[in-house]
Amino acid sequence: MTTYSLRDILLSFADKKGNKRILFNPGALGGINVNLIKISLLLLPFIEYALIFNPVVFNYLGIATAIVFFIVFLSIVMLIVFFVTWGVKKRVIKKITPSWNHYFKGKDILAVLSSGVTPYSDFFQHYAEILTQNLSEDEMYKALLNAFIVMEEENKDLISAMNRNNKLENRH
Known part of the structure; x- marks a missing residue:
């Protein structure tokens, strides 16, 4: 069991100004930085758009099907965002709980x-x-x-x- 410093524990769920994070930061505990996670999540809709509305796929699907696919896959992207956020929060809490209980x-x-x-x-x-x-x-x-x-x-x-x-x- 790794004991984290008090500052690392606090930085995992609060920013440097003391505000609670919406997406916890595993980077403070040696994991992936929260900014990288945010960028990845923000890029998902743009990647989806590029995959569906590129000339090859768009010509194959047609406008109506492409729009329907975009909407359906966008709902899947929203689920991915939810589950990634939930998973990160759960992992961070699991990691810091023993150290929190120590302090x-x-x-x-x-x-x-x-x-x-x-x-x-x-x-x-x-x-x-x-x-x-x-x-x-x-x-x-x-x-x-x-x-x-x-x-x-x-x-x-x-x-x-x-x-x-x-x-x-x-x-x-």
Whole structure:
């Protein structure tokens, strides 16, 4: 198991300004850079267009069939984009979870990364503020621990309700 630095973990799901990434960055963990993935995904519709509407294929298919093929294959391209994005996110989370638990034991990374309402919904706001302070990795770690304390204090009612719900679910 590889233990990643705190900065690498944070750069895998947040940009340098502290904003949450839509497409996580496996490049921060030694994988393919997110920009290469984005370029590949953006090129797919253009490649499809070039394959269907080139003179040889277009003359063979005709205009109506070519348009239908383009629309059908474009829906397949959208599925490819979805599954690549989902797969990258899943692999990044799987890679960083052990290191995350090393730094922030008891803080669920899925709750931090969730788009819904969680006790840690404000994580990226706190992280962005911490980044403006230009702290060392140890200082950033301590600041993030304090941010978790603040978020848990602000959301103690939500945490209490979640704990009660978990206890009820474990009974059944």
